[in-house]
Amino acid sequence: MPPTFYMKKCTGCGLCDSICPADAIYMKEFEDTSVPYLKYPDECWHCGSCRQDCPEGAIEIQFPPDMLCI
Amino acid sequence: MELIDLSADVLIIGGGLAGTNAAMGAAEKGASVLVADKGNINRSGDIGGGVDHFMAFLNEGQEWDTQNAFLDYVETIGRGTGHLSIIESVYCAELPDAIERMARIGNPLTQADGSFYRTQSMGQPGTYWINFNGKRLKPCLGKAVRKLGCTVLDKVMMVNLLTHQDAVVGGIGFHIRSGSFYILQTKATVIATGNTNRLYENPRINPFNTWLCPFDTGDGQIMALNAGAALTNMEYMRMTLLPKGFAAPGFNALVGMGGRFLNSLGEYYMEKHHPMGNRAPRYEVVYFTLEEIRKGHGPIYIDCRHLNEDDLIHLEASLGYDKDTLPDYFEQRKEDLRTKPVEITVSEGMQAGPTEVTGSGIKIDKDSAATVPGLFACGDASDHNRCVHGAVTGGYKAGKSAATYAKGLAHGDGAPKSIIREEIDLFMKPLHRPSGYPYRQIEDAIRKIMAEHVGPMRTKGSLKCGLEKLQRIESYLDEMKATNFHELMRAHETRSILSVGKVMATTALFRTESRNKPYHHRLDFPDTDNTNWCGLVVFRKDGDRLSCSFEPTN
Numbered sequence A: 001m002p003p004t005f006y007m008k009k010c011t012g013c014g015l016c017d018s019i020c021p022a023d024a025i026y027m028k029e030f031e032d033t034s035v036p037y038l039k040y041p042d043e044c045w046h047c048g049s050c051r052q053d054c055p056e057g058a059i060e061i062q063f064p065p066d067m068l069c070i
Numbered sequence B: 001m002e003l004i005d006l007s008a009d010v011l012i013i014g015g016g017l018a019g020t021n022a023a024m025g026a027a028e029k030g031a032s033v034l035v036a037d038k039g040n041i042n043r044s045g046d047i048g049g050g051v052d053h054f055m056a057f058l059n060e061g062q063e064w065d066t067q068n069a070f071l072d073y074v075e076t077i078g079r080g081t082g083h084l085s086i087i088e089s090v091y092c093a094e095l096p097d098a099i100e101r102m103a104r105i106g107n108p109l110t111q112a113d114g115s116f117y118r119t120q121s122m123g124q125p126g127t128y129w130i131n132f133n134g135k136r137l138k139p140c141l142g143k144a145v146r147k148l149g150c151t152v153l154d155k156v157m158m159v160n161l162l163t164h165q166d167a168v169v170g171g172i173g174f175h176i177r178s179g180s181f182y183i184l185q186t187k188a189t190v191i192a193t194g195n196t197n198r199l200y201e202n203p204r205i206n207p208f209n210t211w212l213c214p215f216d217t218g219d220g221q222i223m224a225l226n227a228g229a230a231l232t233n234m235e236y237m238r239m240t241l242l243p244k245g246f247a248a249p250g251f252n253a254l255v256g257m258g259g260r261f262l263n264s265l266g267e268y269y270m271e272k273h274h275p276m277g278n279r280a281p282r283y284e285v286v287y288f289t290l291e292e293i294r295k296g297h298g299p300i301y302i303d304c305r306h307l308n309e310d311d312l313i314h315l316e317a318s319l320g321y322d323k324d325t326l327p328d329y330f331e332q333r334k335e336d337l338r339t340k341p342v343e344i345t346v347s348e349g350m351q352a353g354p355t356e357v358t359g360s361g362i363k364i365d366k367d368s369a370a371t372v373p374g375l376f377a378c379g380d381a382s383d384h385n386r387c388v389h390g391a392v393t394g395g396y397k398a399g400k401s402a403a404t405y406a407k408g409l410a411h412g413d414g415a416p417k418s419i420i421r422e423e424i425d426l427f428m429k430p431l432h433r434p435s436g437y438p439y440r441q442i443e444d445a446i447r448k449i450m451a452e453h454v455g456p457m458r459t460k461g462s463l464k465c466g467l468e469k470l471q472r473i474e475s476y477l478d479e480m481k482a483t484n485f486h487e488l489m490r491a492h493e494t495r496s497i498l499s500v501g502k503v504m505a506t507t508a509l510f511r512t513e514s515r516n517k518p519y520h521h522r523l524d525f526p527d528t529d530n531t532n533w534c535g536l537v538v539f540r541k542d543g544d545r546l547s548c549s550f551e552p553t554n
Helices: A015-019 A049-053 A065-069 B017-028 B067-078 B084-090 B092-104 B137-147 B219-226 B251-256 B269-273 B282-294 B309-322 B326-333 B387-407 B417-432 B439-453 B460-474 B485-510
Strands: A025-030 A033-038 B003-013 B033-036 B053-055 B117-119 B129-131 B151-153 B156-164 B167-175 B181-191 B241-243 B260-262 B300-303 B342-346 B375-377 B535-542 B545-552
Touching: A015 A025, A015 A049, A065 B326, B003 B017, B003 B167, B003 B387, B017 B033, B017 B092, B017 B137, B017 B181, B017 B387, B033 B156, B033 B181, B053 B251, B053 B387, B067 B084, B067 B092, B084 B092, B084 B387, B092 B387, B117 B251, B129 B251, B137 B151, B156 B181, B156 B219, B156 B417, B156 B485, B167 B417, B167 B485, B181 B219, B181 B387, B181 B417, B219 B375, B219 B485, B219 B535, B241 B282, B241 B326, B251 B309, B260 B269, B269 B282, B282 B300, B282 B342, B309 B326, B375 B387, B417 B485, B439 B460, B439 B485, B460 B485, B485 B535, B485 B545
Parallel strands: B003 B033, B003 B181, B033 B151, B181 B375
Antiparallel strands: A025 A033, B053 B129, B117 B129, B156 B167, B167 B181, B241 B342, B260 B300, B300 B342, B535 B545
């Protein structure tokens, strides 16, 4: 389900949360750091803004099976 | 709940392409400006992730490349759906400054060598599309707006306009994370909230998998309507052609470069049906594609295999400008433009302008003013702006006009706060119900009703049935439950979507002819009647009374 966050690269800056036009990405606390997660995956418009703006290149886009197969 | 009171000369509702240009227009005229957006203005709206096209005449010497030729084109494909005098004022007159402004903020419409890369499609007499890399356009606009000193309220959804003595004097809304409630008192207000999506059942399953921004839900049009403003062209159900599983724009790029529409019989059907072939107006392409599918000639494809190497290289390099993730989609779906046609299909329906050059929504005049004092509109939410070019030019125009209006007023005397406080509880109600229906359950029903009864093949009977069912589902709006402010936002969007659906069905019932089929196709009145219907259907709400009237454009 896009986007996918690569936690080894993510610094938890929260920019993806700030700019997501769907309000789909939220931050949560995990092992004393702040990490992004996709709270509303169905509402992602696949605009790619999060991937474009991520300063660490920690976001990849993976389309779900329904979009790839119909 | 925290209450935040702010005041300024101008409030911009919606910080997409039109809204950010409006903010620049107002601020550069010296006004103090508030911008409220459900998202973050750096990436919100239809082109948040990027864009690749801008329509313009450039006076570069060709006969078709002038203002007069452009207005002839508007008249030809618009078929009476817009006043040329207004388009001249809000688009043509603003065009040179708009092109300069995009360069000034750091995202020029030119290629690296300073030239314009121009393509032709959608019934244009020449290469009116400027193909460019607009992936940084929204971040650049967001930066420019903040640099001009505008107060930007990201993640704030406006839910109602404030009126006082029959004029609009600001608006109220809430922060979609914190729930803080904003009371924004301004002398002038500009609505720039885009068109209405998530309105029809989606052929790609997920209602958020839409061509245009799924977070544009007609909020501004309905706020304006409730404040007494007139709407026009609301009967048009816009559609386009898109990749089968992903509602990514790309039509302009593919057809502009020479892509050909292909049916499953191996026929390039548009070349048979229309003198302009694949470059026919969009509504004609959609109409004939629906016909092909109805005749059993589907699936439908777009074929780019014949393009020369230079064009293919340009296409592959620029395909992600309009939708950043489209190249990923093609790769993951194993599509290859060079070796096989790409399956496409007709998009979901939406409420939007009947062409790329005539809009729908809030009725505006030559100064982008709505029919209520203090209210202005631009972009896809207004009836004489459309698409990227309309948002950039018309947005700036609306901002300038709002600033001029605000300067001409004495110190604003806003709406009494006691009334505003009473309204706040009303808008928060879905949060406080112990139980209720999720917004999605109501919205899915609206989409089903719209698709089955208010779709591209309409009759008096279907539209009346659709209206009755929409009224039935309306009675459940007050039973929606939201568990957080995000869901509260979606619940308010559902209300707007339903209201737009009702306006659409009512105006479609009123226009007893067909125009720009399939965008308004009455099976019981299949012909275009230019004697009686060359013009705009104007919709108004006066208290509980709804009315339609006709305004000729000739």
